[in-house]
Structure formats: C-alpha cells, structure tokens
Amino acid sequence: MSRLLALCGSLRAASINAALLRAAARVAPPPVVVQVFGGLGDLPLFNPDLERDLPPAVRRLHEAVAAADALLIASPEYAHGVSGTIKNALDWLVSFEPFVHKPVAVLNASPRAHHADAALRETLRTMSAEIVEPASVSIPLLGAHLDEDGMVDSPGVSAALRDALGALHDAAHGRGMLRPPFQPT
Numbered sequence: 239m240s241r242l243l244a245l246c247g248s249l250r251a252a253s254i255n256a257a258l259l260r261a262a263a264r265v266a267p268p269p270v271v272v273q274v275f276g277g278l279g280d281l282p283l284f285n286p287d288l289e290r291d292l293p294p295a296v297r298r299l300h301e302a303v304a305a306a307d308a309l310l311i312a313s314p315e316y317a318h319g320v321s322g323t324i325k326n327a328l329d330w331l332v333s334f335e336p337f338v339h340k341p342v343a344v345l346n347a348s349p350r351a352h353h354a355d356a357a358l359r360e361t362l363r364t365m366s367a368e369i370v371e372p373a374s375v376s377i378p379l380l381g382a383h384l385d386e387d388g389m390v391d392s393p394g395v396s397a398a399l400r401d402a403l404g405a406l407h408d409a410a411h412g413r414g415m416l417r418p419p420f421q422p423t
C-alpha cells in the first residue's frame with residue numbers, strides 16, 4: 239500500500255486545487271490511498287520559538303507527514319508567489335527530519351502560474367525533498383469549470399491523476415527515477 243498525504247495551499251471552499259486533490263483521492267488506483275490533510279488553516283504562523291513545545295495543529299501535521307509514504311501538493315499562485323498557506327506549512331516541516339528525502343509530487347492546476355510552481359520546487363529542493371518529476375504534472379483546470387465530480391468524470395483529468403499517483407507510488411517504493419538529493423552549494 240502507498241499512503242499519500244495531499245496538502246492544499248488554498249483555503250477557499252471552492253478551491254480548484256482542493257477539488258483536484260479530492261478527485262485524486264477518489265480515482266487513486268489500489269494500492270494507492272490518498273488522504274487530504276484538512277488542517278493547514280489551523281497552523282499558527284511559523285515561529286521557531288514555538289518549536290520547543292509544538293502546537294497541536296503542528297503535531298497533527300508532523301504525524302501525518304511521518305506516516306505518509308509520499309506527499310502530493312497542489313497550491314495556487316498569489317501575486318507571482320506561493321500561497322502563505324503552503325509556505326507556512328512547509329516552514330513547519332523544515333526542521334522535521336521525517337520530511338527529508340520524502341517523495342513529493344507538485345500538481346499545477348494552472349500552467350500560467352509558473353512563478354509559484356518554480357518557487358515551490360525551489361523550497362522543496364532546499365528542504366531536501368525528492369521531487370518526483372513524472373508525478374509532477376500540469377493539469378490546466380483554471381477556467382475549465384470542472385468541480386470535483388467533473389474532474390473525476392473527465393477522462394483526461396482522471397487519467398492524468400492516475401498516472402501521477404502511479405508514478406508517485408513507484409517512487410515511494412524505489413521503482414521510480416528519483417533525482418539525487420539536493421546539495422547546497
């Protein structure tokens with residue numbers, strides 16, 4: 239079994255990224271199981287002083303990440319940057335050892351949002367995550383007017399999700415082509 243933890247960088251109720259991750263959970267081919275993490279909005283703003291006695295919301299994130307074989311991230315671009323929601327979550331994971339070398343797929347629901355995609359990847363590389371390229375796909379959903387059900391029912395979207403999840407599963411079990419760990423210069 240592969241336990242994949244999905245993190246969404248948008249807190250909007252009608253978020254395209256959240257719908258994409260929920261759709262991924264629904265089309266996941268066995269033995270892949272996707273859990274969409276629901277608590278990123280509960281995290282306090284990152285403050286290293288709080289790491290001495292971790293807030294409960296941070297403990298929940300840490301436990302979920304530690305239990306996951308791999309991570310799946312979908313996050314919007316705001317003003318040519320990553321959302322504060324996903325950056326805050328990642329900041330809480332910088333010093334969390336189980337995150338290191340964790341296979342991560344970056345889904346991009348809006349190919350025009352290349353600034354955030356590049357920035358997110360740079361942050362993940364700096365944190366020594368293993369970005370799984372075959373699982374990191376752009377699925378052009380902005381303006382497609384598809385909700386979660388529509389994504390599941392769309393042959394193109396569901397096939398892209400299944401392929402990405404399969405590639406992430408392979409990487410999590412050592413059968414994928416992983417990049418070597420990032421070496422700071």
Ligand SMILES: Cc1cc2nc3c(=O)[nH]c(=O)nc-3n(C[C@H](O)[C@H](O)[C@H](O)COP(=O)(O)O)c2cc1C
Nearest residue numbers: 248250252253254255256314315316317318350351
């Ligand atoms: C404050 C704000 C800033 C945005 N800035 C950008 C941007 O710089 N580039 C872009 O491609 N989209 C931008 N967008 C559009 C969002 O990325 C887009 O609406 C996306 O679908 C939001 O993700 P969500 O549906 O998961 O909430 C912005 C949206 C908002 C609300």
